Each structure stands twice: as structure tokens, then as C-alpha cells.
Amino acid sequence: MASTSIAAEPQPAGLRERKKQRTRDALVDAAHRLFLRQGYGKTTVDEIAASVEVSQRTFFRYFANKEEVALAVLADAEETFLTLLRARPAEENPLQAMRGAVRQVWQNLDEGRVAERGSVEGALELFELIESTPTLLAAHLRHSLQQEIEVARILAEREGLDPALDLRPRLLAAVLGSVVRLSHLSYAAEPDRHGHCMDGMLALIERHFDQLGPALAGSWR
Amino acid sequence: MASTSIAAEPQPAGLRERKKQRTRDALVDAAHRLFLRQGYGKTTVDEIAASVEVSQRTFFRYFANKEEVALAVLADAEETFLTLLRARPAEENPLQAMRGAVRQVWQNLDEGRVAERGSVEGALELFELIESTPTLLAAHLRHSLQQEIEVARILAEREGLDPALDLRPRLLAAVLGSVVRLSHLSYAAEPDRHGHCMDGMLALIERHFDQLGPALAGSWR
DNA sequence: AACATTATGTCAGTCGCTGACAAACGACAA
DNA sequence: TTGTCGTTTGTCAGCGACTGACATAATGTT
Structure with missing residues (x-):
């Protein structure tokens, strides 16, 4: 695997x-x-x-099925994300740890070493394919959910919480998932407007994270 | 439809x-x-x-396919949620509007009038079936995503924002989706521990919403 | 070289799903 | 009532995803 x-x-x-x-x-x-x-x-x-x-x-x-072959490289990337997240220093808080791990994944990708086949351009093409293929999108969302569960488990362990009792890890993992997903979409929509891939993507992710608290707090504008 | x-x-x-x-x-x-x-x-x-x-x-x-017949009643419920959300008074901020609409959906359900077939118990059985059936879960997540997009559109319009430029509506819609999903799971896991269905569910949703801000802010415990 | 393991191919069959055509049915007007 | 017309339904034939069973070939072990 x-x-x-x-x-x-x-x-x-x-x-x-x-x-x-x-x-x-x-x-x-x-x-x-x-x-x-x-x-x-x-x-x-x-x-x-x-x-x-x-x-x-x-x-x-x-x-197991046709979808799996399409999502295989993504599954590998998700696997390395988990490994990276587990390796983050214990003194970071959950959000910092996740930001760090996300950054590392993209750096790896930028150096072209995710499953020796994951180039940055390839990844973007793949996202587009998934996004425009209902079957693939559904399968991908299901995998993302599994990923969320695993992320939550890691977070809970880092903080010494029981994931069955405290849902905050799950919540935060879900939010992370959404932020990353939206950043991908936003980047893929106009790749040029955001500078070099990795930097642009990371900037987007950071920005969305920062918008999150205020957006929850009250009304906008 | x-x-x-x-x-x-x-x-x-x-x-x-x-x-x-x-x-x-x-x-x-x-x-x-x-x-x-x-x-x-x-x-x-x-x-x-x-x-x-x-x-x-x-x-x-x-x-269109086998999944659709399983998720049909859910699709109806989601439709009424959108209608309710659109009808919320304009002076509410986004979060208040969504909380209100969620509450109304459950009240409707409690009075047994979602597509004249949606009893509360039936809904819980259905969730369980979906959650334990990979194919259905995938399809359901895809529908939820569509729902998120529509919710974001409504939110953006309420606040007079361009959803293409400002991703905060999408972000908030995604968070709402996660909160509701997690509350369902948490409730379904031990239905008794949370009192009468609708009240228990609503209490859970409220609690998760309230935990969200702090959880994002920094470390826990 | 003989043996145990394991990967692969072949075959037959089930099930989800679709296009094409013909028959049955409900809507509407003479 | 009857005839016409549009819509719904059934039948049939067929494709493609997927699976179980069995035979065969490749590889690893002694």
C-alpha cells in the first residue's frame, strides 16, 4: 500500500x-x-x-475498481501527508502542525518525488479530471473523509484527547480539508494569477485559514 | 424534482x-x-x-441510478433547507441564518412532513445505511458538496458578495456541512445520551459551532 | 531438481445501465 | 363516443464493470 x-x-x-x-x-x-x-x-x-x-x-x-487506478497517486500523497503530520514537533499546536505538513507535501511535490510520478502539472491535470468526473469526485470525497478521520486521530493523540469524546479534532480536520480543497479549486481556476505553483498555493491556503476566524465571528464586509 | x-x-x-x-x-x-x-x-x-x-x-x-433512489428523501430535505435559508430575515448574519434554517428543518422533520415520508426514526436508519455503504456514502458526499455550493451562493447574495472573488461563503458553507455531519454521527452513535431527538441534535450542533472558534484559535485543553 | 507459493489467464456469469422500437395509456377535441 | 396525439411503459438486445472458479505458468525455497 x-x-x-x-x-x-x-x-x-x-x-x-x-x-x-x-x-x-x-x-x-x-x-x-x-x-x-x-x-x-x-x-x-x-x-x-x-x-x-x-x-x-x-x-x-x-x-478494486476503475476509480482506484485514477486516484492511486493521490492516495500515495495522502499517505505521505499523514507521515509528515505525525513527524511534526510536539510543541506546535494543531493548526501550526497541519500548516507545516501541508507545506512539506507541496515542497516534496515541487521536487518531483511523490511516488516518483507526481509532477506539479500532473497533479493539476488530475484534479481537473476528478473535478469534472462525477464518479471520480464522489470516490475522492470518500477518500478525503477517511483521511480526515486519520488526521483527527493524530491530532487527538498529539493533544492527549479521546477522539470519541471530543469532536474538536474531527472538526478541525474537516475544516483543513475544506480549506485545502477550496485552495486547489481557486488555484486551478487561474493558475497564473497566483505566481509559482507551490508558493501561490501555500499563500492561498494561508489566506483562507486566516479568513476563517473572522468569517465565523460575525457579519462580513 | x-x-x-x-x-x-x-x-x-x-x-x-x-x-x-x-x-x-x-x-x-x-x-x-x-x-x-x-x-x-x-x-x-x-x-x-x-x-x-x-x-x-x-x-x-x-x-438515474441505484444510488439516487436511496438518497431521494435526503435530496428533498436538502431542497427544503435551501428554501428555508433563503427565507431567513436579512438582518441575521450568515451564521445565525444557517443555525436558524437547520433548526427549522429538524422541526419540520419532527412534525413528520418532509416529503410526507420522513419520520425522525426513518432518517436515522437512513443515515446508518449510508454511513455503512461506501457507494452510498460517496454519492451522498457528492450531493453534499453541491449543496454547499448552493448554500454559498445564497450566503454571498445575502451579503452582496461575488462568490467567485470571495471564498468566505464557500468556506463557511463547508464548515456548516462538517458540523452537521459530525453532529449526526455523534447523535446516531448514542441516541439516548442526548435526550429527545430534535432537541438533542440541535444542542449538539450548537455546541460544535461554539467550539469551532476556540479550536481554531490555538492549542486546546 | 522437486516442491510450495503466488501471480496470471481464461471462462462463464451477474448486475447496473442504455438505446431503439413497439404497444398501452391518458389528455383533449370533434 | 370516438379518433388523434403526446407521453409512459415494456421488451429486447447489448455494453461494460466486476467476481468466482479453475487451470497454468512463473518464482522462490529446500
């Missing part, structure tokens, strides 16, 4: 494992190419499998 | 229309019974259609 930790393991050793990893990667790549070229709905699983010279049955042994 | 406005229209007049509405309702009811008895995944569309003496093809003329 977790193909990418922070320092990628150098030699997976198993010869068999490497082969599996290669076909898995090939499937993901082929799928992305096809999805971007002709759309998610008009791409059949048979096509994907065929373009990697693998049977359809094998495809479904690697991915 | 909007089968339920606040004051339900008394006579749809058309004889044909009434028949359509009846089979639609029958499909929703049958589907719910079957889903709750034997699970969503183990219920086929053929079964649902058969139990209303209708062809499978007809089912798909009423609902």
Missing part, C-alpha cells in the same frame, strides 16, 4: 515484488494517459489492461 | 401526474425496505422494480 515513505526504501529486494510494482505503475500511467486523452467514462478497463498487455482480470487484482 | 415546498401544493390536478408520483413514491419505499432488510449491495434493481410491478427500464426512467 504505502509505496512511498519519506525516504524511499532503496532496494525492495524481492525480484517478484519489483515486477509487481512495475506492472502496477504501468497500469496507473496507462490509465492516466487514456483518461486525459479520451475521458474517464469513455475509457474501458479492457483498454487499460490491453495497453499494458495484461488481462482484465489482472487489472482487478491490482485495483 | 422539488416535490416538497414548505406548504405542499394541495392538488397536483393532473391525473397522470398523480400516478407518476405514486409509482415514484412506491419505488422509494420499496427500495428502502429492501435496503434496510438485506443491505444495499445485495438488493438488485430488478427486485425493487418487481416489488412495485414495474419493469427495470421504468425504474431507470425515474432514477
Whole structure:
């Protein structure tokens, strides 16, 4: 599952494992190419499998369904986010820790090392594909929810709280999710207006976080 | 689509229309019974259609897919929420307006008049079904997102803002969504601990809203 | 080299969903 | 009442996602 930790393991050793990893990667790549070229709905699983010279049955042994292959790289990125969040120094408060982890993920991405395939441009294309494909959007939102739950668990542990009794971690995790999502959308809408990708994205996220408190407090303008 | 406005229209007049509405309702009811008895995944569309003496093809003329029939009553409730939100007095600030609309929806539900089929117990069963069925959860989250967008639009209009430029309405709508969702979960987890349904639910929602500001501000405990 | 494991392919089948066409039905006017 | 017209419904045929069962081939182990 977790193909990418922070320092990628150098030699997976198993010869068999490497082969599996290669076909898995090939499937993901082929799928992305096809999805971007002709759309998610008009791409059949048979096509994907065929373009990697693998049977359809094998495809479904690697991915539970068609959505999963599309969201695979995202799943990896989310995994590294969790790792980074867990590693934040204990003296940070929850919000600081999350901001820091978000920043690190984007830095990693900027250096082109999320699952050795996550370029910044690729990520934006993927977001666009997801956003414009109802099925994918639904699946992605479900994954995000799972991610939220895990983030909340980490936060609760950092602060020594019982997540079943105190819902503030869940709440904050949910808010973080929304902020990040909205920032993605806002950035993707006009990529130029916000300067270089990583910096622009981070600035947006920071700004939205800062707007949050006042927006909750009372009326606007 | 909007089968339920606040004051339900008394006579749809058309004889044909009434028949359509009846089979639609029958499909929703049958589907719910079957889903709750034997699970969503183990219920086929053929079964649902058969139990209303209708062809499978007809089912798909009423609902675009299997998920839609499960989420139909929820969609109605969301529709009435929007109507209520639009009707809130203009002097309320966004947060007050949303709290008020949420309260009204639950009051309606408590009097048993959401799409003439939404009892409080039924609603809780439905939530449980959704929460425990990945496919349904995904579809539901997607609908919630749409709802968020519409809520944001209303909020922006109330405050005279351009939703494309100012993301605070979206942000607040997202937060509201999370709060309501978490309150549902928290209530459904132990329905007794929170007193009578509507009051307990509302109290939870209020409490979570009030925790939000402090939780954002700094560290906890 | 022989054996145990595990990945892959093939096959057949179920289920969700759609387009096309024909029959049945309700609305409306002569 | 009857005839016409638009809408709803059923039937049929077909695609594509997904699964279980079994056979076969590849790999890892002794």
C-alpha cells in the first residue's frame, strides 16, 4: 500500500515484488494517459489492461475498481501527508502542525518525488479530471473523509484527547480539508494569477485559514 | 424534482401526474425496505422494480441510478433547507441564518412532513445505511458538496458578495456541512445520551459551532 | 531438481445501465 | 363516443464493470 515513505526504501529486494510494482505503475500511467486523452467514462478497463498487455482480470487484482487506478497517486500523497503530520514537533499546536505538513507535501511535490510520478502539472491535470468526473469526485470525497478521520486521530493523540469524546479534532480536520480543497479549486481556476505553483498555493491556503476566524465571528464586509 | 415546498401544493390536478408520483413514491419505499432488510449491495434493481410491478427500464426512467433512489428523501430535505435559508430575515448574519434554517428543518422533520415520508426514526436508519455503504456514502458526499455550493451562493447574495472573488461563503458553507455531519454521527452513535431527538441534535450542533472558534484559535485543553 | 507459493489467464456469469422500437395509456377535441 | 396525439411503459438486445472458479505458468525455497 504505502509505496512511498519519506525516504524511499532503496532496494525492495524481492525480484517478484519489483515486477509487481512495475506492472502496477504501468497500469496507473496507462490509465492516466487514456483518461486525459479520451475521458474517464469513455475509457474501458479492457483498454487499460490491453495497453499494458495484461488481462482484465489482472487489472482487478491490482485495483478494486476503475476509480482506484485514477486516484492511486493521490492516495500515495495522502499517505505521505499523514507521515509528515505525525513527524511534526510536539510543541506546535494543531493548526501550526497541519500548516507545516501541508507545506512539506507541496515542497516534496515541487521536487518531483511523490511516488516518483507526481509532477506539479500532473497533479493539476488530475484534479481537473476528478473535478469534472462525477464518479471520480464522489470516490475522492470518500477518500478525503477517511483521511480526515486519520488526521483527527493524530491530532487527538498529539493533544492527549479521546477522539470519541471530543469532536474538536474531527472538526478541525474537516475544516483543513475544506480549506485545502477550496485552495486547489481557486488555484486551478487561474493558475497564473497566483505566481509559482507551490508558493501561490501555500499563500492561498494561508489566506483562507486566516479568513476563517473572522468569517465565523460575525457579519462580513 | 422539488416535490416538497414548505406548504405542499394541495392538488397536483393532473391525473397522470398523480400516478407518476405514486409509482415514484412506491419505488422509494420499496427500495428502502429492501435496503434496510438485506443491505444495499445485495438488493438488485430488478427486485425493487418487481416489488412495485414495474419493469427495470421504468425504474431507470425515474432514477438515474441505484444510488439516487436511496438518497431521494435526503435530496428533498436538502431542497427544503435551501428554501428555508433563503427565507431567513436579512438582518441575521450568515451564521445565525444557517443555525436558524437547520433548526427549522429538524422541526419540520419532527412534525413528520418532509416529503410526507420522513419520520425522525426513518432518517436515522437512513443515515446508518449510508454511513455503512461506501457507494452510498460517496454519492451522498457528492450531493453534499453541491449543496454547499448552493448554500454559498445564497450566503454571498445575502451579503452582496461575488462568490467567485470571495471564498468566505464557500468556506463557511463547508464548515456548516462538517458540523452537521459530525453532529449526526455523534447523535446516531448514542441516541439516548442526548435526550429527545430534535432537541438533542440541535444542542449538539450548537455546541460544535461554539467550539469551532476556540479550536481554531490555538492549542486546546 | 522437486516442491510450495503466488501471480496470471481464461471462462462463464451477474448486475447496473442504455438505446431503439413497439404497444398501452391518458389528455383533449370533434 | 370516438379518433388523434403526446407521453409512459415494456421488451429486447447489448455494453461494460466486476467476481468466482479453475487451470497454468512463473518464482522462490529446500
